[in-house]
Amino acid sequence: MSAPTITERAVERKTEAQPRRGAGRRAGSALSGVATRSVAVLLLLAVWEFAPRAGLIDSTFLTPFSGVVRALGELAASGQLAEHIQASLTRSLSGFGIAVLIAVPLGILIGWYKTVSDVLTPLVQLFLNTAALALLPVFVLVLGIGETSKIAIVVYACTWPILLNTITAVRNVDPTLLKLARSLNLPPPALFRKVILPASIPTVFTGLRLAGAAAIVVVIAAEMVGAKAGLGFLINDSQYNFAIPSMYAGIVAISVLGVGFNQLLVVVERRLTSWK
Amino acid sequence: MTTKIRFEGVGRTFPIRGGRERLTALEDIDLHIAQGEFTVIVGPSGCGKSTLLDLLAGLGTPTSGQVLLDGEPVTGPGVDRGIVFQQYALLPWRTAQGNVEFGLEAIGVPKRDRAELAREYLELVDLASFADRHPHELSGGMKQRVAIARSLAYDPGVLLMDEPFAALDAQTRESLQDELRRIWQRTGKTIVFITHGIDEAVYLGQRVAVLTSRPGRIKSVVDIVLDRSAAEDIRSTPEFARYRHEIWTLLHDEVVRAQELEKEAVSA
Numbered sequence: 001m002s003a004p005t006i007t008e009r010a011v012e013r014k015t016e017a018q019p020r021r022g023a024g025r026r027a028g029s030a031l032s033g034v035a036t037r038s039v040a041v042l043l044l045l046a047v048w049e050f051a052p053r054a055g056l057i058d059s060t061f062l063t064p065f066s067g068v069v070r071a072l073g074e075l076a077a078s079g080q081l082a083e084h085i086q087a088s089l090t091r092s093l094s095g096f097g098i099a100v101l102i103a104v105p106l107g108i109l110i111g112w113y114k115t116v117s118d119v120l121t122p123l124v125q126l127f128l129n130t131a132a133l134a135l136l137p138v139f140v141l142v143l144g145i146g147e148t149s150k151i152a153i154v155v156y157a158c159t160w161p162i163l164l165n166t167i168t169a170v171r172n173v174d175p176t177l178l179k180l181a182r183s184l185n186l187p188p189p190a191l192f193r194k195v196i197l198p199a200s201i202p203t204v205f206t207g208l209r210l211a212g213a214a215a216i217v218v219v220i221a222a223e224m225v226g227a228k229a230g231l232g233f234l235i236n237d238s239q240y241n242f243a244i245p246s247m248y249a250g251i252v253a254i255s256v257l258g259v260g261f262n263q264l265l266v267v268v269e270r271r272l273t274s275w276k
Numbered sequence: 277m278t279t280k281i282r283f284e285g286v287g288r289t290f291p292i293r294g295g296r297e298r299l300t301a302l303e304d305i306d307l308h309i310a311q312g313e314f315t316v317i318v319g320p321s322g323c324g325k326s327t328l329l330d331l332l333a334g335l336g337t338p339t340s341g342q343v344l345l346d347g348e349p350v351t352g353p354g355v356d357r358g359i360v361f362q363q364y365a366l367l368p369w370r371t372a373q374g375n376v377e378f379g380l381e382a383i384g385v386p387k388r389d390r391a392e393l394a395r396e397y398l399e400l401v402d403l404a405s406f407a408d409r410h411p412h413e414l415s416g417g418m419k420q421r422v423a424i425a426r427s428l429a430y431d432p433g434v435l436l437m438d439e440p441f442a443a444l445d446a447q448t449r450e451s452l453q454d455e456l457r458r459i460w461q462r463t464g465k466t467i468v469f470i471t472h473g474i475d476e477a478v479y480l481g482q483r484v485a486v487l488t489s490r491p492g493r494i495k496s497v498v499d500i501v502l503d504r505s506a507a508e509d510i511r512s513t514p515e516f517a518r519y520r521h522e523i524w525t526l527l528h529d530e531v532v533r534a535q536e537l538e539k540e541a542v543s544a
């Protein structure tokens with residue numbers, strides 16, 4: 001059968017389809033968006049700088065922001081900053097990576113079977129809401145104080161948000177899309193690759209971002225408890241030695257790291273859902 | 277004329293209340309549909325129209341009787357039947373072109389031919405210039421045309437449509453009805469079309485099957501014979517009005533009964 005062309009124009013108004021936005025306007029609004037989002041942060045930094053200077057806060061306890069920047073510079077120059085960041089990043093990223101490799105496939109599998117997910121979801125909720133840090137002593141007890149226990153606790157903290165969101169994502173795939181796939185006799189591998197996976201991406205990424213934040217929190221805490229390197233160690237050690245500017249330098253490094261990681265995940269997600 | 281589809285004493289029940297009771301959705305459906313025929317099914321809400329279509333699609337199995345396609349019992353879904361859903365069922369991450377290709381991938385058309393075929397069918401529904409748009413950039417009518425193109429592209433003999441135009445505004449709906457009739461005339465598909473609209477049923481159908489309220493049975497099958505070349509606006513002719521009234525009357529009692537059933541269900 002060949003498809004003959006119907007030349008008559010449909011009555012339907014084509015204007016109903018949204019026109020594409022001009023690239024120039026988009027760039028302009030992006031710039032003003034950046035400005036809007038930076039206002040509050042800049043304000044915070046200004047208060048941080050001037051409150052200790054004006055004597056509103058004792059500057060021994062709160063180093064003015066410029067002092068923190070100077071300390072950061074010194075730490076960077078001596079190579080210490082890189083060493084600490086590398087230690088923390090290695091732990092959190094390997095833990096995060098392992099959690100992704102475990103939780104995404106497992107979540108897809110659990111989410112696909114309704115009864116299995118009905119049974120297991122409360123358990124996942126329970127683990128998700130059991131603060132990973134409360135279990136830190138248990139991990140240290142069982143795995144010692146070395147790298148293994150630190151990475152293991154990051155894996156633990158990252159697994160649950162990823163698992164729960166992946167299960168939710170798979171359960172919430174539009175049922176008419178599943179019906180469509182079934183009506184076309186799509187074999188299971190194609191069904192996963194072409195329907196379930198792409199439909200799940202946004203919700204899975206919500207879990208990944210939560211896990212990313214958790215990975216950093218947990219690794220810092222673990223480093224505070226017992227480590228010879230890492231940003232958590234730097235903060236604790238600086239406070240102990242009353243090197244207050246270095247302590248704040250460590251804190252700033254952590255938040256930059258956290259924001260950076262989150263942004264990276266946002267960019268990857270945008271890439272994968274560019275159709276939006 | 278050869279018979280394409282045969283419902284033989286088809287019934288379908290569903291377990292309800294945790295499996296302690298069964299709800300009879302369809303009962304004793306006998307219906308023959310000829311090759312190339314355009315059949316419309318109307319009936320009150322909840323009478324089992326979608327269930328009937330699911331059985332024909334192979335997405336469900338009858339609890340009694342059988343559904344035959346080309347003389348063979350339907351045992352599962354297959355690409356010899358294309359479905360058009362009310363909610364379009366387009367993959368939001370694929371373009372119009374990609375959505376049409378989705379069906380072609382399922383039947384294993386090689387990549388190069390896919391693009392060309394998809395293009396051809398987008399042209400058939402007058403959407404060639406929107407091939408690279410994603411569903412959220414298309415109006416409801418355009419989305420449904422993409423879905424129709426997808427179902428036609430892999431060339432099924434039977435097209436199953438479950439209230440495909442219900443979510444569209446009146447103008448768009450009428451233009452799509454015209455388009456569907458043209459496509460049907462050109463392609464010779466056997467079409468089974470479900471609707472709530474009496475006008476739509478009379479306008480589209482060669483035959484209109486009226487179902488009773490639940491449990492759904494065939495109440496009556498009305499043959500529609502209209503001289504479509506006679507009037508510019510066929511919907512305003514006396515014959516059209518006569519058919520509309522006939523089906524309205526058949527449906528009316530059933531709708532009243534269906535509403536009573538619903539009230540009972542709510543107060544129970």
Ligand SMILES: Nc1ncnc2c1ncn2[C@@H]1O[C@H](COP(=O)(O)OP(=O)(O)OP(=O)(O)O)[C@@H](O)[C@H]1O
Nearest residue numbers: 290291299301320321322323324325326327328490
């Ligand atoms: N999977 C199911 N389990 C239990 N009951 C079901 C199931 N599917 C349908 N039913 C019931 O069967 C009856 C017929 O449903 P169906 O969806 O076929 O009706 P319909 O005629 O398509 O209704 P509508 O006009 O609202 O689309 C309804 O009472 C519905 O609640």
Ligand SMILES: [Mg+2]
Nearest residue numbers: 325326327438
């Ligand atoms: Mg229905």
